[in-house]
Amino acid sequence: MAKSAPRIAIVGGGLGGLAAAALLQAEGYSVHVYEQAQTFTRLGAGIHLGPNLMKVLQRIGIATRVIETGVSPDRWVSRKWDDGRVLLDFEIGERAARRYGVNYMMVHRGDFHARLFDAIRPESISLGKRVVEIDPIGSAAKLAFEDGSKAEADIVIGADGVRSRMREVLLGPDEPQFSGQVAYRSVFPAALLGRDFKMADCVKWWGEDRIFLVYYITRAHDEMFLVTASPQAEWPHPTSSVPGDLDGMRAAFAGFHPEVQRIASLCPQATKWAMYDHEPFPLWSRGRIVLLGDACHPMLPFMGQGAAMAIEDAAMLTRCIKASPTDFEFAFQLYELNRKSRTASIQEESRKNVWLKDSADPDWVFGYDVNEEPLIYPDKR
Numbered sequence: 115m116a117k118s119a120p121r122i123a124i125v126g127g128g129l130g131g132l133a134a135a136a137l138l139q140a141e142g143y144s145v146h147v148y149e150q151a152q153t154f155t156r157l158g159a160g161i162h163l164g165p166n167l168m169k170v171l172q173r174i175g176i177a178t179r180v181i182e183t184g185v186s187p188d189r190w191v192s193r194k195w196d197d198g199r200v201l202l203d204f205e206i207g208e209r210a211a212r213r214y215g216v217n218y219m220m221v222h223r224g225d226f227h228a229r230l231f232d233a234i235r236p237e238s239i240s241l242g243k244r245v246v247e248i249d250p251i252g253s254a255a256k257l258a259f260e261d262g263s264k265a266e267a268d269i270v271i272g273a274d275g276v277r278s279r280m281r282e283v284l285l286g287p288d289e290p291q292f293s294g295q296v297a298y299r300s301v302f303p304a305a306l307l308g309r310d311f312k313m314a315d316c317v318k319w320w321g322e323d324r325i326f327l328v329y330y331i332t333r334a335h336d337e338m339f340l341v342t343a344s345p346q347a348e349w350p351h352p353t354s355s356v357p358g359d360l361d362g363m364r365a366a367f368a369g370f371h372p373e374v375q376r377i378a379s380l381c382p383q384a385t386k387w388a389m390y391d392h393e394p395f396p397l398w399s400r401g402r403i404v405l406l407g408d409a410c411h412p413m414l415p416f417m418g419q420g421a422a423m424a425i426e427d428a429a430m431l432t433r434c435i436k437a438s439p440t441d442f443e444f445a446f447q448l449y450e451l452n453r454k455s456r457t458a459s460i461q462e463e464s465r466k467n468v469w470l471k472d473s474a475d476p477d478w479v480f481g482y483d484v485n486e487e488p489l490i491y492p493d494k495r
């Protein structure tokens with residue numbers, strides 16, 4: 115089969131799905147993305163882009179634009195929740211550029227998604243297409259959408275996030291569990307904190323069982339992102355997020371340092387998110403279907419590496435399809451073999467919630483270049 119012959123459908127136009135589309139298109143593959151959302155909006159969240167993720171953006175050709183959009187933080191500062199004692203003061207942005215050849219970045223998630231969207235051919239994505247069924251048997255996989263339409267593909271990449279329908283098709287119902295922790299998230303103008311307000315580009319406050327992280331997300335330092343984690347016994351809502359009650363957030367951080375109180379009291383709105391977790395899923399592919407990102411390894415966000423793992427997956431899957439263009443099942447086997455141990459280690463470390471708390475030894479995470487890693491083959495293990 116010619117390299118460009120397989121028709122590849124990607125279910126989910128999130129961070130991992132768009133990265134996969136850009137990388138596969140650059141290699142000459144025919145790709146179509148099906149995304150359930152009717153439009154993409156600049157939803158309020160920030161995101162950390164570690165050097166390991168930024169290396170993939172260099173390959174896609176959007177690293178420079180992302181660097182121009184966001185903040186390469188001067189320092190990552192960890193502080194104790196009550197007296198503000200500094201637990202770690204780590205030079206991070208420029209250090210990453212020197213050590214790994216690319217910056218560590220913090221950006222608005224919507225701006226980042228827009229840069230990825232710009233990297234794919236506009237005609238190769240259909241919005242408002244929620245996949246409800248997939249029949250992987252036969253000479254092609256058949257996709258059925260909620261609106262009654264249908265499509266066919268030779269390979270289907272399930273990049274449909276933490277509540278993946280594609281995973282359900284592969285493994286049956288086995289939803290990630292609510293972890294007992296919630297996150298309040300808010301993007302707001304930095305000017306709201308007052309002219310006299312000063313902080314390092316990224317500051318994380320550590321309590322016994324809760325954290326409060328705040329950082330700048332635009333190059334001009336005019337927009338900030340606040341994200342917290344705190345315990346909550348149950349998540350009674352059918353959706354992963356709900357409008358956040360500011361009083362609830364402020365109450366969760368009552369007693370924290372006055373600087374935290376000030377930010378919490380001036381923050382104008384927030385959303386509240388359930389945090390999900392799951393042990394690594396055993397099966398990532400079957401027949402013509404393969405999963406990537408949160409669909410196959412949902413993780414707690416405490417290392418800021420969830421999107422990075424989805425995007426590394428996209429790069430490794432592209433390499434494996436290239437390495438085995440006529441035998442998809444072998445390509446998927448290679449992909450699983452070359453990804454599972456790294457994503458499982460990051461899942462486990464994220465669960466500990468001590469990343470960059472009072473010491474920093476991030477080379478094993480940030481120094482990984484998915485494009486340069488030698489491929490492991492089954493017979494060479």
Ligand code: FAD
Nearest residue numbers: 126128129130150162245274275407408418419420421422
């Ligand atoms: P997603 O980006 O969730 O995309 C899934 C897409 O699939 C969505 O667009 C969805 O609409 C679509 N979809 C779903 N079902 C269907 C269907 N049936 N048909 C069609 N389309 C469908 N990661 C980082 O790297 N750095 C961070 O700083 C960071 N901070 C975080 C903070 C919090 C509070 C949380 C909760 C997460 C954070 N993450 C972070 C994690 C990161 O957001 C996810 O790991 C990442 O978005 C996963 O990418 P994905 O492509 O697998 O899924």
